[in-house]
Amino acid sequence: xxxxxxxxxxxxxxxxxxxxxxxxxxxxxxxxxxxxxxxxxxxxxxxxxxxxxxxxxxxxxxxxxxxxxxxxxxxxxxxxxxxxxxxxxxxxxxxxxxxxxxxxxxxxxxxxxxxxxxxxxxxxxxxxxxxxxxxxxxxxxxxxxxxxxxxxxxxxxxxxxxxxxxxxxxxxxxxxxxxxxxxxxxxxxxxxxxxxxxxxxxxxxxxxxxxxxxxxxxxxxxxxxxxxxxxxxxxxxxxxxxxxxxxxxxxxxxxxxxxxxxxxxxxxxxxxxxxxxxxxxxxxxxxxxxxxxxxxxxxxxxxxxxxxxxxxxxxxxxxxxxxxxxxxxxxxxxxxxxxxxxxxxxxxxxxxxxxxxxxxxxxxxxxxxxxxxxxxxxxxxxxxxxxxxxxxxxxxxxxxxxxxxxxxx
Amino acid sequence: xxxxxxxxxxxxxxxxxxxxxxxxxxxxxxxxxxxxxxxxxxxxxxxxxxxxxxxxxxxxxxxxxxxxxxxxxxxxxxxxxxxxxxxxxxxxxxxxxxxxxxxxxxxxxxxxxxxxxxxxxxxxxxxxxxxxxxxxxxxxxxxxxxxxxxxxxxxxxxxxxxxxxxxxxxxxxxxxxxxxxxxxxxxxxxxxxxxxxxxxxxxxxxxxxxxxxxxxxxxxxxxxxxxxxxxxxxxxxxxxxxxxxxxxxxxxxxxxxxxxxxxxxxxxxxxxxxxxxxxxxxxxxxxxxxxxxxxxxxxxxxxxx
Numbered sequence: 176x177x178x179x180x181x182x183x184x185x186x187x188x189x190x191x192x193x194x195x196x197x198x199x200x201x202x203x204x205x206x207x208x209x210x211x212x213x214x215x216x217x218x219x220x221x222x223x224x225x226x227x228x229x230x231x232x233x234x235x236x237x238x239x240x241x242x243x244x245x246x247x248x249x250x251x252x253x254x255x256x257x258x259x260x261x262x263x264x265x266x267x268x269x270x271x272x273x274x275x276x277x278x279x280x281x282x283x284x285x286x287x288x289x290x291x292x293x294x295x296x297x298x299x300x301x302x303x304x305x306x307x308x309x310x311x312x313x314x315x316x317x318x319x320x321x322x323x324x325x326x327x328x329x330x331x332x333x334x335x336x337x338x339x340x341x342x343x344x345x346x347x348x349x350x351x352x353x354x355x356x357x358x359x360x361x362x363x364x365x366x367x368x369x370x371x372x373x374x375x376x377x378x379x380x381x382x383x384x385x386x387x388x389x390x391x392x393x394x395x396x397x398x399x400x401x402x403x404x405x406x407x408x409x410x411x412x413x414x415x416x417x418x419x420x421x422x423x424x425x426x427x428x429x430x431x432x433x434x435x436x437x438x439x440x441x442x443x444x445x446x447x448x449x450x451x452x453x454x455x456x457x458x459x460x461x462x463x464x465x466x467x468x469x470x471x472x473x474x475x476x477x478x479x480x481x482x483x484x485x486x487x488x489x490x491x492x493x494x495x496x497x498x499x500x501x502x503x504x505x506x507x508x509x510x511x512x513x514x515x516x517x518x519x520x521x522x523x524x525x526x527x528x529x530x531x532x533x534x535x536x537x538x539x540x541x542x543x544x545x546x547x548x549x550x551x552x553x554x555x556x557x558x559x560x561x562x563x564x565x566x567x568x569x570x571x572x573x574x575x576x577x578x579x580x581x582x583x584x
Numbered sequence: 585x586x587x588x589x590x591x592x593x594x595x596x597x598x599x600x601x602x603x604x605x606x607x608x609x610x611x612x613x614x615x616x617x618x619x620x621x622x623x624x625x626x627x628x629x630x631x632x633x634x635x636x637x638x639x640x641x642x643x644x645x646x647x648x649x650x651x652x653x654x655x656x657x658x659x660x661x662x663x664x665x666x667x668x669x670x671x672x673x674x675x676x677x678x679x680x681x682x683x684x685x686x687x688x689x690x691x692x693x694x695x696x697x698x699x700x701x702x703x704x705x706x707x708x709x710x711x712x713x714x715x716x717x718x719x720x721x722x723x724x725x726x727x728x729x730x731x732x733x734x735x736x737x738x739x740x741x742x743x744x745x746x747x748x749x750x751x752x753x754x755x756x757x758x759x760x761x762x763x764x765x766x767x768x769x770x771x772x773x774x775x776x777x778x779x780x781x782x783x784x785x786x787x788x789x790x791x792x793x794x795x796x797x798x799x800x801x802x803x804x805x806x807x808x809x810x811x812x813x814x815x816x817x818x819x820x821x822x823x824x825x826x827x828x829x830x831x832x833x834x835x836x837x838x839x840x841x842x843x844x845x846x847x848x849x850x851x852x853x854x855x856x857x858x859x860x861x862x863x864x865x866x867x868x869x870x871x872x873x874x875x876x877x878x879x880x881x882x883x884x885x886x887x888x889x
Contacts, residue, residue: 281651282857308652377754429840431757445736447756559649573648576858580851581670584843 226337227309228488234315234497241492243268244499247283247295249482250275251456251516257508264502267495275435276384277301277555284310288487293496295487296346298480299334300386300555304572305485306335311342312488318497319344321504321522328549329521334556335483343485344500347509349455349518349540350472350479350552351382351390354439357467359449367394367473369450371421376428380442380451383432385572385579386555389478390452391418391425393553397475407478407553409562415570415578422583432584436460443468455517455540472551479552481521513540635870642863651857661864671848675868678845681759682827685766686774686820692767693774693819694812700775701782716772724769728836731765732756735837757839765833770826774819781815782808817880824876828869845869 244267246253253271262268272292274280280297287310288295297305305311316322322330322344329345336342355364359378370379371394381387392407395417404414430448433439439457442448444466453470461468484503490496502508509520510528514536520529526537537543560571608615642661645654665671700712719727734740735756742752755761785808793803831846838844845868852862 278857285652304649304651307649426840431839434835441732445738447737571648580843580848581668584670584840 224307226306226340226342228306228312228342229337229340231312231488233313234318234493237318237497237501238494240265240267240495240498242266242495243270244294244492244495245270245272245292246499247272247274247280247288247292247297249273249296252296252482252512254512254515256515257503257511261499261502265495265498267492267498269499277386281305281308284308284485284487286310287312287489290489290491292487293490293492294343294484294499296482296484298482298555299332300480300557300572302334302342302483302485303557303559306337306342310488311485312490314341314343314486314500315497316341316344319501319504321501321506324506324524325504325521326523326549329481332481332483334481334554335485343483344504345521346482346484346503347513347516347518347520348479348481348552348554350477351452351454352458352470352477353473354443354451354453354458355469355471356443356446356449357469360469363469363471364450365471365474367475368398370452371425371428373428375450377430378449379425379428380431380433380439380448380453381425381429382452383434383584385575386478387452388415388418388422388575388579388583389553389555389558391421393478394475395421406563408556408558409569410558411562411568412570415574419578419582422579426583440464459517476551476553479554481554510542513542519544638863638866641860642867644860646858646860653860661861662867664861665864665868671865674843674845674848677841677843678828678869679872681763681766681844682824685763685770685827686823688763688767689771689774689823690778690816690820693771693778694816697775697778697782697815698808701779716775719769720772724832727769728765728833731761731768732837735761756837757842759838759841761837761839762834762842765837766827766830769833770823773822773826774816777818777822778812778815781812781818785811817883821873821877821880825869825873828872 246269248271250273253269253273258269258271272283274283274295277298277300280295281301281304283292284295284297284305285308295305302311325345329348331339331341332345335345353364353367353370355369367390369375370381381390388410389407392404392410392414395402395414396404396407399417402414402417404410410418431438431442433442433451433453436454436457439448439451439453440460443451443457443461444464455470458468458470484500486493486496486500503512504522506520506522506524507528509522509525510532512518513520513525514529514532517540519541520526523542526542529537529540529542541548558570558572558575560569561567562569608618641653643657643659645656645658645660646652647654665675696712700709704712737754737756739756741755746752755764789807789811790803793807798806829846831844831850834842834844834847835850845865849862849865852858852865
């Protein structure tokens, strides 16, 4: 876009210049003239906040399907293995729109999905932003029978259920793991301290994402008890500052902040990085390429994600959406997606189906893991200005973004 | 026009047509208005309207939590850009990179263009043209990725240096890599205008210079470079502004210090969802280019473009 604009610009340099400065003047006048048309107040998030869509009526009975379903999803979440049978059973044609980041999902869901999208498979760090913006609508969980087979932690988690109202149905979850090249590490690292260790200068790769601050906070929670961090997503000003300083000190060690999973795969394969933070997806992709990659959840625990199929406030195909929630929650489909993507299902009956698909996969993806494993993973959630204890001392996500952009990078 | 099929009507229409055309002939401003309206309307609607919307957005904010746009007029975004040292650093880094890329491209392009315009045979010239234009047909991404493969650890560059016994440089994810790729990708945009300017210099002027006793260097300095200057400036507008706006090259081959203005705009739209701030940041290259073009005009460099 830029290129074309610039080319056009220089073709008639002088004329364009005159017109461009006219544009500057016009806009200047506009800004002083029209005054405030503000529509949204300064919400900061927390108990004082209400979900604008909380009182919308929920569906009482699933009716006839609309014949189509428009879904925003992570890549890998709408594989033909489980989408095809759904289409055949329900006659709902699934149209996929893949998003690359939580923030992109929030953007696509603006205006209730715009009357275009029905659902989004968003992660815990995006869910609250979507539902407090009024872009998600309440879900009648009684219409989804498999929901009662979910692990209790995922039945009404705080990131998709507010005051007992569900805004979607939980899907799957997984950890952000410490990845290492087995060639460089004969003994597996057991602590996240390796990615902050100057010994590995120029070999570390971590995600280019403000939520990475939580990884540093999780590390400090264990290594600097004096900071009194209890939740890596609820940081006061000094705690956020400590995490950001740790990341700023880490910066010279970083070979690359990766933006795409494929970038991290490239860097491990080519030896640009030997150590880093990543998703199970990269691990399985590298293993599939016969690269000697190791992955571990270090002693400090790890951050992770928990995804939810959220229902758009203006979903045009609501019956098909409910059929999808019902279908995607069943143990067999949960198992298919878990094995295919390398994550943990929310339905506790999925384990035996997983082993049928791939022996040992239930163990491998922790589908039968004890509560202690679950507790070692700090699942992504939106950092809010109001801490869980009700005090307004926590730093909201916007502060995280600006700290990441101006102090870390 | 329609006279052959319906003579009577045609006559009448011809009468109106004649009256209209004579009225227009008497009023040149009306003629100009009719002629200019369609292209101007197009320009204003498609190009300027988008710019104006961008400018207005820059004076808004977002709700930090829900990320909805809050339409309250203020200059907060601009204050933030100008008072945050990280953003000032990004601006300085971007302008510096654009300037270095432009200067290096001009230095590389000049002898190349001179050879093409004044020395090479016709056939060589065609071959060189194809060589310059061919990369422009290839995908931008393919070119950047091929440089990624050259720079990567154990890639072509390190492999070659290693075999020559010169050690390894590990250029990947450094601003040296970003600079090299920029200079490579924008080079044709410099060569072509410089070539066009050099080709237009009349041979008689060079002969006159030599007849008056000027040596090669003197002729180059006093005749060729001044006459080629409009071409160099035209090329520099391309290389400078293209570097100012690009974010893909730093994203792919740049490292931890590869935050350029384009990247700030990209992350604010793509990940932070802060369109007003991105719009304010997008104003910075526009202002820089406006200053650049104005000073080029003041130097008289645009007269012959």
